[in-house]
Amino acid sequence: MREAASASAPGKVIIVGEHFVVRGSMAIVTAIGRRLRVTVESGGDGIVLESSMLGRHHAPLPGQGTAASVSTVLEPYMAVLRSLAARGYSVVPHRILVESKIPPRAGLGSSAASMVAYALAYSAMHGDPLSEEELYSVAMEGERIAHSRPSGVDVTIAVKGGVLAYKRGEEPVRLEQRLAGVTLLIADTGIERQTRDVVEHVLSVAESLGEASNHIYTAADVISREARGAIERGDAERLGLLMNAAQGLLSALGASSLEIETLVYRMRRAGALGSKLTGAGWGGCVIGLFREEEAESGLRSVTGDAAQAFTASMAEEGAKLETL
C-alpha cells in the first residue's frame, strides 16, 4: 500500500433534464472545467477530512466509534469507505484532503465529484484503482446519502466527463459537441440548499399535480431528446429555446425561486439564447447560453444579483489520478 494517492473529478452542468431524470426522463449533462481534488494519506487517528470549503471533520474508523460521532459532511465518505471495504479494500486510518473549485450545494455536482475523487484516490492508495464501472457503483453509495433517490447523472458525468445523454438505468451516450461560437455562463445565486430537500419537494408537487405532471415529464423528455439533436447539429438557437422551455417546466414543479428567476431574466435581457437553473434549484446556479460576442454583457448583467459568475468550458475530462 502507498503512503498517499490523489485523484480529481470535474463539476457538471445539467443543460436540460434535471429532476425529470429522477423519474426516468433523459438529461443532457456536461462536465465543466471546474474540478475537485482529493488526496488520501494513510495514518493518523481514525478518519480526518480537511476541506478548504467545508472545514475539518473527524470520525473513528467504521465500527470503532458510535454512529453519532460522524458529521453529516463525513457521512457520505463513510458510505463510500464501507462500499470499498465490501470490495476487499482494507480500512485503515487516513486523512482526506479536499481542494475544490466547485462551490458546494450549488447544483454543480460537488457531492458527486467528491465521492468519485475520494473512491478513486483511496483505491489507488491500495495499489488497485477502481475501474469506471466500480467507481460509479462505489461513489453512488455516498451520493445516496447526499441526494434523495439520486438518478446517477451527477456521478456518471463525474466519472466519464464529456457531454452525455443520460437516462436512468441505461448506458449513457457520449455526444459530439458541435456548438461553435457560444459560451456557457454560470451565475451562482449564493443560496445553498441540499439537493435531497428539493428532489423530495419536486416529487411531491408532481404527485399532487396528478395527470398533468405526466404530460410535464413527457414534455421534459421530448425537450431533452431535441436538445441532444441540437447539440450534435451545433444548433445553439434551438438549444437555447429548449433550455427556456425546460426552465418553465422546472418552475411548474416548484424547483425555481425568485433569485433564480431574477438571474434567468437578467441573462435573457442581456441576449442569452437560453437560460435556466441547473441542478436541483431553490438556489444554487443558473446557466445562460450566450454567443461569444455577448458573453461579456451577460456577465455584467448578473454581477449585481449573483454571488459569483463565471464562464465554463464544456466537455471536460472525467475522473483521473493526479500526481502527488
Ligand SMILES: Nc1ncnc2c1ncn2[C@@H]1O[C@H](COP(=O)(O)OP(=O)(O)OP(=O)(O)O)[C@@H](O)[C@H]1O
Ligand atoms: N468541497 C467539498 N469538500 C469536501 N466534501 C465535499 C465538498 N463538496 C461536497 N462534499 C461532500 O459531498 C456532500 C454533499 O455536498 P453538497 O451539499 O455540495 O451536495 P449537493 O446538495 O448534492 O449539492 P450539489 O448540487 O453541489 O451536488 C458534502 O456533505 C460532503 O460530504
Ligand SMILES: C[C@@](O)(CCO)CC(=O)[O-]
Ligand atoms: C436534481 C437532480 O436531477 C440533479 C441534481 O444535480 C437529482 C438527481 O438526478 O440525482
Ligand SMILES: [Mg+2]
Ligand atoms: Mg449533489
